Amino acid sequence: MSKETKIVCIGCPKGCSISISHDKSSIKAIEGYSCKNGLEYAKNEFTAPKRILTSTVKVKFGELLVVSVKTKDPIPKNKIFECMHEINELEVEAPLKIGTIIKDNIAQTGVALITTEPISRI
Structure with missing residues (x-):
């Protein structure tokens, strides 16, 4: 049917x-x-539905408290919550450039998590 x-x-x-x-x-x-x-x-x-995931990661010594991030490529839709769990555990140090890899192979997807904005160090 x-x-x-x-x-x-x-x-x-x-x-x-x-x-x-x-x-x-x-x-x-x-x-x-x-x-x-x-x-x-x-x-x-x-x-096999996929999505680009966007979020924020905590920043130490930065002009802002968080940096916006996204997956470099789409990830499997069923991995979104696992990726978010990993993202919520992350903290990076400033300075950061656009495109800085924050985590390679997030949640075993083979996809990197990258920054989407620059953050200066204070």
């Missing part, structure tokens, strides 16, 4: 409403996308 999952595509600015017909483990049909990005997004969102 086929089920249907509806998603809104974020592959381009159109925001197409996409329907994925499936039997829980495999895709039967994808409808509603208007470009190649939408088709790829729908396939990936169903089989």
Whole structure:
């Protein structure tokens, strides 16, 4: 018996409403996308959803108390809470540049956590 999952595509600015017909483990049909990005997004969102994770990390000796960070690449959606647990344990020392690697291979994802802003030392 086929089920249907509806998603809104974020592959381009159109925001197409996409329907994925499936039997829980495999895709039967994808409808509603208007470009190649939408088709790829729908396939990936169903089989292995990923997200860029953004957060903040505590800073010692910095002009600010925290630095904004993000994963350099998308991580598996099911690893978000594990990554956040690790991020909440981190503390770094200023100075920091944009793109400084805070943690390599966060939560065993193979993806680095990097800074997105510079922080001067005080």
